């Protein structure tokens with residue numbers, strides 16, 4: 001036994017002292033908050049970008065800004081709309097006649113995702129709920145004539161999924177915002193008359209478990225009164241125990257403050273991070289909002305999406321996978337297919353994803369496309385490709401295999417029994433079953449159990465702060 005190392009799997013101890021904590025409105029205090037445990041365990045969510053931009057559905061959800069900024073959107077408008085047409089007029093065509101929140105929520109549940117985040121308001125300023133602070137520019141007054149945030153929230157929760165809301169702080173063309181900007185942020189009319197009341201209304205009415213903030217970058221967090229708002233959110237709001245927020249609370253907060261970091265859009269660093277993070281990415285490689293003229297090769301394949309998930313989770317992140325519904329309220333079949341494929345993969349392999357922790361190695365130092373997680377006494381190794389000659393050769397786990405009782409199974413295929421393995425010159429060779437008898441596809445998860453894998457109940461936890 002001398003010289004053997006124990007391979008511990010980190011156990012998250014967060015969530016135990018949430019009630020007791022009282023946060024001060026400064027980052028030092030807020031950054032001490034424990035991450036609510038549900039979020040780390042969930043690993044995968046669905047992001048939905050839906051709003052008035054889904055009507056032109058051309059270019060991207062930045063349509064309005066692109067149009068005012070020149071470029072190909074100007075030409076698109078010239079070709080397709082009368083000269084005096086305004087962006088506001090698109091809202092009438094945001095009909096959502098096929099929007100059935102229960103059908104969407106059922107699809108999201110079938111995708112295997114554990115949470116859903118909807119754009120409650122994007123940079124265009126249009127509220128997807130009957131906000132008192134967005135008179136005539138919300139989904140009840142113009143467009144669908146419905147409370148989209150409310151309907152989707154009820155349906156998502158009925159499917160046992162967690163509900164979250166995206167919210168943009170800035171609004172491109174809001175006169176109050178532009179006037180504050182002109183004052184070099186010395187005035188805060190927009191914050192006090194629009195943003196704060198609107199965020200309180202959202203939290204009080206819909207009680208989301210994620211507040212995914214965005215549009216923060218032009219102004220300092222002091223302009224947004226971010227720390228004061230977050231202290232209220234964490235101390236007093238009806239969601240104080242469950243809520244998680246990201247890192248977009250003012251210029252300079254990105255990748256620095258918040259329950260989880262998003263850093264860049266599509267952030268996937270490929271190495272272990274010391275703070276919980278999220279890879280917010282899009283199934284349509286180019287945009288978040290729906291594009292009518294998207295081409296099939298511009299969508300990620302299921303293999304690519306599984307790779308995103310597996311690499312993200314191994315490095316301590318969650319994956320937030322985006323879809324853009326149409327103005328009619330449909331989710332086009334290519335998105336449906338990708339979500340259902342993800343669900344199919346997770347229904348076989350979810351054991352190596354949900355509730356796991358990063359392991360001491362992220363990808364194998366020999367087989368770089370094999371990624372690790374762990375849970376309790378098991379280490380999971382996900383091979384993104386079926387191994388050549390049915391033999392997978394690994395190095396990072398070689399110490400575990402010094403124990404001759406180490407057991408390896410192919411997750412979801414336990415009927416094939418324990419897999420044979422052999423160590424030669426420090427390389428562990430694991431014999432896969434014949435592919436024809438395996439139900440797994442796209443990526444293959446091995447479960448490795450040894451008496452040398454130990455659960456470590458010790459507050460050395462990379463996730464907490």
Ligand SMILES: *[C@@H]1O[C@H](CO)[C@@H](O)[C@H](O)[C@H]1NC(C)=O
Nearest residue numbers: 098099100101102103104106
């Ligand atoms: C929405 O879809 C569900 C499930 O398919 C169905 O039972 C329900 O009747 C639909 N609701 C409406 C208003 O069409």
Ligand SMILES: *[C@@H]1O[C@H](CO)[C@@H](O)[C@H](O)[C@H]1NC(C)=O
Nearest residue numbers: 038041042114159160161162
């Ligand atoms: C709801 O989901 C959680 C995990 O997110 C699971 O533990 C629980 O059993 C589920 N409940 C139902 C009723 O499906």
Ligand SMILES: *[C@@H]1O[C@H](CO)[C@@H](O)[C@H](O)[C@H]1NC(C)=O
Nearest residue numbers: 180181182183184185186187
């Ligand atoms: C804002 O700052 C800019 C650049 O520092 C300066 O030119 C401008 O006069 C300032 N405006 C106001 C209203 O203070």
Ligand SMILES: *[C@@H]1O[C@H](CO)[C@@H](O)[C@H](O)[C@H]1NC(C)=O
Nearest residue numbers: 270363364365366367368369
């Ligand atoms: C592990 O993954 C990283 C990031 O994808 C990659 O750069 C590296 O080459 C991989 N390691 C090996 C041994 O392939």
